[in-house]
Amino acid sequence: MAGINKVAVIGAGVMGAGIAAHVANAGIPVVLLDIVPKDGANRDAIAEGAVARMLKADPAPFMSKAAARLVTTGNTEDHLDLLAECDWIVEAVIERLDIKQALYARIDAVRKKGSVVSSNTSTIPLENLVAGLPDSFAADFCITHFFNPPRYMRLLEVVGGAKTRADALEVVSDFADRSLGKSVVRCKDRPGFIANRLGVYWLQAAVVEAIDAGLAIEDADSIIGKPMGIPKTGIFGLIDLVGLDLMPHVIGSMSQSLPANDPFHAITRPAPVVERMIAEGFTGRKGKGGFYRVNREKNKAKEAIDLGSGEYRAQRRADVPAIKAAGRSLTKLFDHDSAHGRYAWAVMGRTLAYACALVGDAADQVESIDEAMRLGYNWKFGPFELIDQVGTDWFAAKLAASGWAVPEILKIAAGKTFYRVDNGTRQVLGQDGQYHDMVRPDGVIMLADIKLKSQPVLKNGSAALWDIGDGVACFEFTSKMNALDPDIMDLLGKSIRRVKKDFKALVIYNEGSNFSVGANLGLALFAANIAAWTEIEAMVANGQATYRALKYAPFPVVAAPSGMALGGGCEILLHADAIQAHAETYAGLVEVGVGLIPGWGGCKEMLARWQSLGKLPKGPMPAIGKVFEMISTAQVAKSAAEAQEALILRPGDGVTMNRYRLLADAKAKALSLVDGYQPPAEPSFVLPGATAKVALDMAVAGFQRMGKATPHDGVVSGALAGIVSGGDTDVTETLDEDALLDLERQAFMSLVRHPDTLARVEHMLMTGKPLRN
């Protein structure tokens, strides 16, 4: 089966451009075409403008500036022949059947044989799209439905038609999985596929029920939110994000195409208050405001719509006693005898029942529906996981008591749960009433699965060591937010000794949303507040010694971050033999934000990397300057690609696009290093000492004069300059690692006693934001 080596995206709107950018993120050349604008000399203006806009956007669609260079822009009049080189052509033009079909005919004329064509439509059935086109086209055609923004939303819905070749689906799915990092959910050719069919139903039900019950939208959002693991934007906050005007569009299209007996029609009744908002331009964040707004005329007051009057009023804190009364119990919330409890049930009872109704219609497997809602709407639990939480029988009984139909799949599940663990294997209930093993695709290893099957090799309150097979051990942080604390250091030390004895290699990896946000600041601040300086110095020294032991351990160590790897969480990466990073890795030495410097070898390791690998002019100063700039400005690489540019990742380190494949890739990397493994040679440093420090101090003083650096920035940068310049040394001397570690430790200890540093730490802990003192 031929792979996908070049891609084309037609339609450079938000979705098309975002898809093209993400293909480029995977290192694949991509052609991005749009129509020729009616006016203007530049016939490629639309596609070019889209790329330019994306380079400035935040969150960034591109993982690096370099990726943008993989995008070739053009127009559909002059450059359609470029499609001849492409293995996959994605259509993302306006949702009009006639336009799409006309385009398909033109594509079919130029595309190479066996290439796959897909549409990013969210509303038009596949059978309509290919109607009238040759079978050879239909065989190569499918729907690939991305979610916005394509770089960050991990769900991809793939729909094949009756005539679609199985291997066409396979090649696109495989590419989406491995190269684009998507979780592919196969859907049937039904309106809205899975996520939007259920998601839009859910949103609409929540809106009309809130209007009927006369609820405050803040209360509604707090009910249909955290208690069920739904993001805190809730309902109205989410609609503000996607746009109020989009809703009637999608709802209209779905009600037209769904059969008359579909429960969808029950919630499509009009909502005049919302219609009026749309008519007046209050379409959400992109418009004049949505259900929530910041009123610039009223001193940026936060306001919310009153659903009854349709007027804005001051936003207020949600006040829902039912949530407190229910505790963590969803059944208690659904049963709570209050308008809020009844609302929770009216919305979620309906939505979960509709999810049940989709089994066999939109998808055959409940786990597909769960995955679609987790990844498409960021629900923490899929609908069937939520039903398991309340119990299938309780749920069926409550539906019956509410006078609603009990869906077929619930009858099949009577007395059972949808998911269970059998002998350490996760299983899911099928439509046949039998449990089936949930098999991960080839090349996927999840620590969560290993944890179901085995006991940790070592464990304490903040970390664990697991046997992941083939002689490889996995060190997992388990502390809150994966913050690094003395327990982690302690177990890491023990793990190094254990791996040496019983394993061939070590992977440092976890399945938290962030690899590690750094040292536990609360602990450190408390220790500083009670002047426990010896204890703090011991924490620094212990971290240095542990990371050093990790670096020189007699076995290969691979760190596999995903999400944030900041401060001490970045420093541990720097001490591994290799890094296998998830593409969405955000790494940096950010200690100066809290008035400190990297004290666990981070300064030293970055200096060693830039000295040996940086393509810089000769002499020690360029590397020093580079490292000083990175650390003193708390630079964070916002992707694995940017981390490569920052030399946090070295040549030879790997990037994994799919989060699910990270552990397997890291394990493979570790095993590849086992044969003939030699610990790295200790780096040495020839540094200029005082002369370099003076130069760096002058630069900082310049920033201070320009008002770009605060007084305490000067203090912290001065301490950093003292480390990276080598302290009291000069170029005739060679410093070893210990000398630099001593400098780090001394600088750390002097800063941690500084009241301005403590004020920064306190501010960060209290507000989550840096203090610019």
Next chain:
Amino acid sequence: MASYKAPLRDMRFVLYELMGGDELSQLPGYEEFTRDLIDPVLEEAAKVCEQVLHPLNRSGDEEGCTLENGVVRTPKGFVEAYKTFREGGWTSIACDPAYGGQGLPKAVNTLVEEMICSANLSFGMYPGLTHGAYVSLHGFGSDSLKDAYLPKMVDGTWSGTMCLTEPHCGTDLGLLRTKAVPQGDGSYKITGTKIFISAGEHDLTENIVHLVLARLPDAPAGVKGISLFLVPKFLPDSAGNPGERNGVSCGAIEHKMGIKASATCVMNFDDATGWLIGSAHKGMQAMFAMMNTERLSVGIQGLGLAEASYQGSVAYARERLQGRSLSGVKHPDKPADPIIVHPDVRRMLLTQRAYVEGCRALGAWAAKSLDVKNHHPDARVRQDADDFVQLITPVIKALMTDLGFESTNLGMQVLGGHGFIREHGMEQYVRDCRISQIYEGTNGIQALDLVGRKMPAHAGRLLRSFFHPVQAYIEAHMEDAVMGEFVQPLAKAFVRLQQATGQIARTGMAKPDEAGAAASDYLRLFGLTALAYLWARMAQQSLDQVDGEDGAFYRAKIGTARFYMERLLPQTGALFSAIMAGGKSMMDFAEDAF
């Protein structure tokens, strides 16, 4: 007969030498408060306390207050003494000059408070309560209320009370029921019963201004629905003089263990007219402003009584001839040696002395911090000072009253049977001191405040205001050959305190009962360590003056410091062990087995 002599020498030592009292006059607004002005104030206060208040202490205790037809009479001589006190300007020394006060620094005022408490605590309750009410009204009242009431409260012609407690609610004010109904003209009608109201009714002033916690009709449940009202005994007439009698009356006075000359009243409010102080439902805020200054003052009560008791026990131990010294006759000219030759008597006397002088220094530290907090030009210095005051307030209240009770009890013990009978006045100090451990938040509540609120606030920032200076002091003097004997024990206690703090912070988060179980021992460990720090500094201050003209004073200081370090501070070891053992033995004990 007990006698009292104000310890002016030691007060000057604490104020000028230890706390650098001259710095007070460098704070903006305090320029005039130099030593030339402060010394005479202290001397005059000493005179009033020694000559006017102290002679009424025992007679006031014997006679107590009486209630007849709703009228409370204070003991004989109190009315005249109050007139002298008021005319001497003593009710106004710590008040805002804008309302006729003298604006004296808190550091000075605290010393005067101590003298009053030593001389006659019951008497001190009347102006003391007025001052508490003054603080709330001054901080939160409207201008018109302040203009109408503050000048008369400041000059002492009117007195004040704080009406919090009700029959069914003491510590848990969220339960209170007294009602306030708005009348539409800005006034409210207050109805309810308050108990344990000190100075609720008496014959010392022409009017009494009650500050009353009550609920408005629309108030949320709990402490977030409590408002503070001003309810005068007599409604002021158009000239501002006491006019029509308000619907407030004294239903009974309590019969109690101590402070018998202080009228502790049951107050009935029956459609009494009042006015809101501060915002609706925000009464706790105004009440806590008062409560925090009162908690410091109650700590000073413990100190004052301990000082008075120490004076009595030393005098007796010098005079009482009984038996001979264990190591041979010391006074062959006398039929027996005075009991002061005995180690155990010395143990008791030095314990009293070390606690008294240590607590005086601690009180002065807090008081000076209040002055810095209110007057220093640098915001960060002000915040540090405020942090320290917040942190140390529960320690001062509980430690100084606990040590006050222990000290008065030791003082009584020194006199043996003569301490137990009334004649020498020693048992009265014990009885009078006992309430200080209870009111204004029991000492158990203080300990919970320390570990539950003060310790975790701002991720431990309040702790910094104490731990950082002490650690810096230890680092600076640890290697000093002469100071070593004082700083090393301090360092040992300090490490215990650090470790206990870390332990409580770690376990208390997950298991609140563990923090609760450790709280009282922790507060004592904290307090004893704070006293050790101050004793080390007092020794340091004294070392190079032992040969000067006042050498005896400084030698005694060093000797007391040595006794504190060697004989009292080791308690921290036991406290540390108890804290680290955790609360399991208490909480696992079956409730019905009690």
